[in-house]
Amino acid sequence: MTTTYTYSLPIGPIHPALKEPIRVVAEVEGERVVRADVKRGFAHRGIEFMGMKRNAIQTLYLSERICGICSISHPYAFVKAVENAIGMEAPPRAQYIRTIIAELERIHSHILWLGVIAHEMGFDPLLYWTWKGREMVMDLLEYLTGNRVNYAMYMIGGVRRDLNEKKIRAIKENMNYYRQFNQEMKDVFMSDPTYKARTRRVSLLTRKDALELCAVGPTARAAGLRMDIRQDQPYDAYADMDVRAVVPQDITGEVMGDAYDVTLVRLYEIDQSIEIIERCLEDLPPGPILAEPNLIKLLMTIKRSEGEGVGRHEAPRGEVMHYVRFDGTRDGPVAWKVKAPSYNNINIWGRVLVGAEIADIPIAVGYIDPCMCCNDRVAEVRRGGRELPYEEVRRKCREKTMRIKREVMG
Amino acid sequence: MPTKMMMVLIKQMFRKPYTNRFPVKYAPKDVTGLIQKVLRGEVKIHPPVPVPEDFRGKLAYDPERCIGCKMCIRVCPANAMEFIPETRKIRHYVARCMFCALCVDVCPGKKLPGEEAPVKALKMSEEFLIADYDKYSKNLVEE
Amino acid sequence: MILEMLQDPLVRVAFAVLLPIIAIFLGLFYKGLDRKLSARLTSRIGPPIRQPFRDVRKLFLKENIVPENSIPWMFNAMPLVAMATSLTLLLYIPFGPFPAPLEGRGDLIVLLYLLAMQPLAMALGGFASGSPYASVGAQREMVLMMSYEVPLATIIVGFAYLYASVPAAASAVWAPFSLGMIAQTPVWAVVSGPVGIIGLLILLGVLLVVTPAELVKIPFDIAEAETEIAEGLLAEYSGRNLAMFYLSDAVRSFAMCAIVVVLFFPHTLSSLVPLTAYPWNTEPVLFTLETLWFLLKVFIVYFFAVTLVRTSFARIKVDQAAKFFWLHMTLAALFGLLLIYLDVGGWF
CATH class of the missing domain: 3.30.70.20 (Alpha-Beta Plaits)
Structure with missing residues (x-):
């Protein structure tokens, strides 16, 4: 009888395959993973608590900083939630502009993922090439909103910047570029033998598992589930667009639920986004862009209103949901809950990693496009945890800042 | 085994690099000295990428x-x-x-x-x- | 004249001492070219060509950390072994017009062992590191080595078989495994018909596929997979030891491409262009030209077998690599060998 020895291979919190801190401990037997454990909570910032101390407009900009990539998805869900709670609706033009920006973000996020997954399998030139193509949409977003990452575009009851003729023309040119670039990407990704070898039958997620573990977004769609908030509960301009979920059975005719299917879903979703943007531009209605242009008045309205609201948005990674409650005493939420798509999707790691090879770990980790700081809403301290009074934390922070300052300034 | 990616790469090889250039080609020994030289107009640097209109700066x-x-x-x-x-x-x-x-x-x-x-x-x-x-x-x- | 000078044992020793230094320089220079070209392939500007030299200098200045739960003597010895074998490897390869310094004291078989030595040293160093990443990397390296050695050995057997068929009188020394002889008589002239040429082309293809695996480059850099096991074998190495591995890798890359050149493209410049017709036909000029020609050939092989391959593929998994070498490459190599057998036997 032979005895097999297993040993644990820690992936993270700091590891080249991870872009953000999370810990995956894999029990390995040779090259095969027999058990996997995920520990999260390294990027907890207490952002919900901070939001409950600010007014609604300030919290909106805080929500933009929950995630560095989906910097429109969280504000989108937040403004929908607040509008839901105070019974306000954005004017049609603002709704269309919101949809355009959200879809532009989907294009850049999906291309980002395609590059990241290529990097995970050591295919760096593909990363450089896809990200080179991504620059165009980043520049476009900078042109439309004034910044590359934190767009500061949405406002409760509308958007803050209008699209003029010049900007509309720039978007149209960009979409023509992306139609061509996406075709090239499809050719490259779908014909590459090593890419296929690394993703086919890797991190297989069955339809049943996806349902059981509440997978959302492209991950769930790759498993064959036709679920997409834009299709199931259309909001804003999506209601006029008749969005259909992109699933692999419509593309190749079969569902594997592996990393290759996720690639397909994402590639075809870029096409879908281009279509949505072009239709939005065609039907862009005239009119105001803000339901309440006076921000101080808006804050007063929020202060007077009582109630709770839920906002859902199909972020590039899946459904993001915000919940807010106002109690009529202050102009900010008294309760704010954020549920990011990675929160659901990280759960599937435990299942897809068992039986995988070590080489599959980065792909299985990367294929849901995890966003740690999106999903880290709670940090748990097991041993030696002690609650410090606010003043002491503040004093310690100051001491540290002064020390660093002395070191830097000399 | 020629793949599509190889074709893309070989095409890129004969194009100008896409990367934005650093202000100077290689890291200078003395950054402050370089800045002063630039201010005096002795050294020319690659200019920063222009910002679009409506850019949100300082x-x-x-x-x-x-x-x-x-x-x-x-x-x-x-x-x-x-x-x-x-x-x-x-x-x-x-x-x-x-x-x-x-x-x-x-x-x-x-x-x-x-x-x-x-x-x-x-x-x-x-x-x-x-x-x-x-x-x-x-x-x-x-x- | 130069060749006669090289017969002098003293000159030969001097040459043998000088060659490793030149080899280190060339290895790092080719690495710089490789990085620059790889950057241009991916639309980047890339580091200056002298960057590998700076990297090595910096690594030598850095602290050499030996992990607590490692086996220190083995951990420290393996970089030296890797470095030494890489440099020895080069002493067996005819450097352009110059004969190999250790000419006649070893042949293709020794080369095969020396090629296996460096990965072995790296694997042992990995096992001695006492880190799970390094041991996974070392296991992978062993598996990979076992896989690509068979096609490589088949190629060498094919060569030996081919050269053994040459009548003894045709060459001065009858040594079918000698690299010197292979360098002097291009293999394409030894085969007699189209079948043999096809066989040789297959062997060349197999050798070009084995090259990146031999050099631990993408798509076969499985043992050093950065995103999977954090540089694997080298995870715990730092400072001087890492610099040694870096240098040995650079030298080996050059040597491996030089082996491909010597085996398959030993054609001298004078055999292609009638250099003797020109008035400046002095020996030093000829030797310089021939050396440059050799370096150019190595560079072309380097570009196609290493740079282009490592930029246009993803890293494959170790079981896929093993299957690929054991099944596809071994079969291809054996088929090439069969064709050469048929050719030598005069069946066609």
């Missing part, structure tokens, strides 16, 4: 136009504004600013005599090279 504050209404302080998500009661003006800490331009949106501005419409006291400039060691340096506090 906030420009004109105290002349400020009426001290404190609206910017109410909406500022980063609490980067401070009210100075003596002068009834604001002080803006750029180190805290997150460049959302909300204060610019709410600023009512002031109409100086002879003008038709009020002009805002705050506006976003195109300046973005504002890194500093000291967050309270002259460049990063506006009043």
Whole structure:
């Protein structure tokens, strides 16, 4: 009888395959993973608590900083939630502009993922090439909103910047570029033998598992589930667009639920986004862009209103949901809950990693496009945890800042 | 085994690199010396990538136009504004600013005599090279 | 004249001492070219060509950390072994017009062992590191080595078989495994018909596929997979030891491409262009030209077998690599060998 020895291979919190801190401990037997454990909570910032101390407009900009990539998805869900709670609706033009920006973000996020997954399998030139193509949409977003990452575009009851003729023309040119670039990407990704070898039958997620573990977004769609908030509960301009979920059975005719299917879903979703943007531009209605242009008045309205609201948005990674409650005493939420798509999707790691090879770990980790700081809403301290009074934390922070300052300034 | 990727790569090889150039080709031994040389016009550097119109750079504050209404302080998500009661003006800490331009949106501005419409006291400039060691340096506090 | 000078044992020793230094320089220079070209392929500007030299200098200045739960003597010895074998490897390869310094004291078989030595040293160093990443990397390296050695050995057997068929009188020394002889008589002239040429082309293809595996480059850099096991074998190495591995890798890359050149493209410049017709036909000029020609050939092989391959493929998994070498490459190599057998036997 032979005895097999297993040993644990820690992936993270700091590891080249991870872009953000999370810990995956894999029990390995040779090259095969027999058990996997995920520990999260390294990027907890207490952002919900901070939001409950600010007014609604300030919290909106805080929500933009929950995630560095989906910097429109969280504000989108937040403004929908607040509008839901105070019974306000954005004017049609603002709704269309919101949809355009959200879809532009989907294009850049999906291309980002395609590059990241290529990097995970050591295919760096593909990363450089896809990200080179991504620059165009980043520049476009900078042109439309004034910044590359934190767009500061949405406002409760509308958007803050209008699209003029010049900007509309720039978007149209960009979409023509992306139609061509996406075709090239499809050719490259779908014909590459090593890419296929690394993703086919890797991190297989069955339809049943996806349902059981509440997978959302492209991950769930790759498993064959036709679920997409834009299709199931259309909001804003999506209601006029008749969005259909992109699933692999419509593309190749079969569902594997592996990393290759996720690639397909994402590639075809870029096409879908281009279509949505072009239709939005065609039907862009005239009119105001803000339901309440006076921000101080808006804050007063929020202060007077009582109630709770839920906002859902199909972020590039899946459904993001915000919940807010106002109690009529202050102009900010008294309760704010954020549920990011990675929160659901990280759960599937435990299942897809068992039986995988070590080489599959980065792909299985990367294929849901995890966003740690999106999903880290709670940090748990097991041993030696002690609650410090606010003043002491503040004093310690100051001491540290002064020390660093002395070191830097000399 | 020729793949599509190989074709893409070989095509790229004969094009100009896509990367934005660094100001100088290789890291200089003495950065401060280089900056001084550039200021004197002895060395030419690659210029930074131009920013688009409506770019949200460092906030420009004109105290002349400020009426001290404190609206910017109410909406500022980063609490980067401070009210100075003596002068009834604001002080803006750029180190805290997150460049959302909300204060610019709410600023009512002031109409100086002879003008038709009020002009805002705050506006976003195109300046973005504002890194500093000291967050309270002259460049990063506006009043 | 130069060749006669090289017969002098003293000159030969001097040459043998000088060659490793030249080899280190060339290895790092080719690495610089490789990085620059790889950057241009991916639309980047890339580091200056002298960057590998700076990297090595910096690594030598850095602290050499030996992990607590490692086996220190083995951990420290393996970089030296790897370095030494890489440099020895080069002493067996005819450097352009110059004969190999150790000419006649070893042949293709020794080369095969020396090629296996460096990965072995790296694997042992990995096992001695006492880190799970390094041991996974070392396991992978062993598996990979076992896989690509078979096609490589088949190629060498094919060569020996081919050269053994040459009548003894045709060459001065009858040594079918000698690299010197292979360098002097291009293999394409030894085969007699199209079948043999096809066989040789297959062997060349197999050798070009084995090259990146031999050099631990993408798509076969499985043992050093950065995103999977954090540089694997080298995870715990730092400072001087890492610099040694870096240098040995650079030298080996050059040597491996030089082996491909010597085996398959030993054609001298004078055999292609009638250099003797020109008036400046002095020996030093000829030797310089021939050396440059050799370096150019190595560079072309380097570009196609290493740079282009490592930029246009993803890293494959170790079981896929093993299957690929054991099944596809071994079969291809054996088929090439069969064709050469048929050719030599005069069946066609």
